[in-house]
Amino acid sequence: MAEPLVFRFEVDGDxxxxxxxxSVQVKKNLRELGVDPETIRRVSIAMYEGEINMVIHAxxxxxxxxxxxxxxxxxxxDSGPGIANIEQAMQEGFSTxxxxxxxxxxxxxxxxxxxxxxxxxxxIDSVVGEGTTITMxxxx
Amino acid sequence: xxxxxxxxxxxxxxxxxxxxxxxxxxxxxxDLLSWVMGRAKADDAWITIMSNINIVAVASLADTACIxxxxxxxxxxxVVETANAKxxxxxxxxxxxYETATAIGALT
Numbered sequence: 215m216a217e218p219l220v221f222r223f224e225v226d227g228d229x230x231x232x233x234x235x236x237s238v239q240v241k242k243n244l245r246e247l248g249v250d251p252e253t254i255r256r257v258s259i260a261m262y263e264g265e266i267n268m269v270i271h272a273x274x275x276x277x278x279x280x281x282x283x284x285x286x287x288x289x290x291x292d293s294g295p296g297i298a299n300i301e302q303a304m305q306e307g308f309s310t311x312x313x314x315x316x317x318x319x320x321x322x323x324x325x326x327x328x329x330x331x332x333x334x335x336x337x338i339d340s341v342v343g344e345g346t347t348i349t350m351x352x353x354x
Numbered sequence: 355x356x357x358x359x360x361x362x363x364x365x366x367x368x369x370x371x372x373x374x375x376x377x378x379x380x381x382x383x384x385d386l387l388s389w390v391m392g393r394a395k396a397d398d399a400w401i402t403i404m405s406n407i408n409i410v411a412v413a414s415l416a417d418t419a420c421i422x423x424x425x426x427x428x429x430x431x432x433v434v435e436t437a438n439a440k441x442x443x444x445x446x447x448x449x450x451x452y453e454t455a456t457a458i459g460a461l462t
Contacts, residue, residue, distance in 0.1 A: 234415065252396070253436075258415035318387075318408060322387075324391075324392050325388050327392070340389075
């Protein structure tokens with residue numbers, strides 16, 4: 215493909231039932247493009263974790279996925295509370311998720327570490343009180 | 355062993371089988387969804403007692419072979435419906451997670 219393909223999704227902020235819709239759609243799109251299963255799995259998990267974070271912390275946001283010849287890039291933007299200490303947030307097990315979220319099986323403090331684990335590049339831009347933008351890349 | 359084959363064994367019941375010919379290549383036990391996504395491998399049978407709707411998305415995105423609800427945990431009809439729509443296999447097992455895993459181990 216010459217021109218990168220761009221998919222854009224609104225992530226609904228207060229709906230755990232539909233959380234993951236964007237990731238599931240991306241998975242479907244990548245499969246139709248003939249992307250290999252392991253790359254699809256890595257993109258899907260990283261994006262789903264990001265989507266869940268947006269639902270838990272930021273009342274939703276916007277997800278953009280750019281498929282080029284070299285990589286799948288995922289950009290997640292929200293206008294949530296921001297991350298005060300990114301280094302701490304990146305530690306496995308550190309979580310600020312409320313109890314109702316934990317009872318669903320989320321909020322174990324593994325979201326950001328998983329996003330890093332499954333991607334080749336990850337960058338967090340966050341301003342407390344303004345929002346967070348996370349950029350991730352999975353190379354082919 | 356395929357998911358369909360596992361469902362034939364005593365103690366296992368098929369609840370949603372949209373993709374029953376998938377091969378089971380390993381087992382992962384866990385209830386914290388991000389741990390499952392971080393650690394389960396593609397084609398694992400995922401044993402859990404979590405039964406909310408999000409398990410379907412987790413299984414689909416992590417590409418596990420099936421979900422097995424241990425301890426006889428039951429599911430809402432809406433979860434079964436979503437699993438069928440998303441191509442996610444779900445079984446229930448009467449046994450606890452450990453016994454469920456060892457039973458699968460003995461069969462594969």
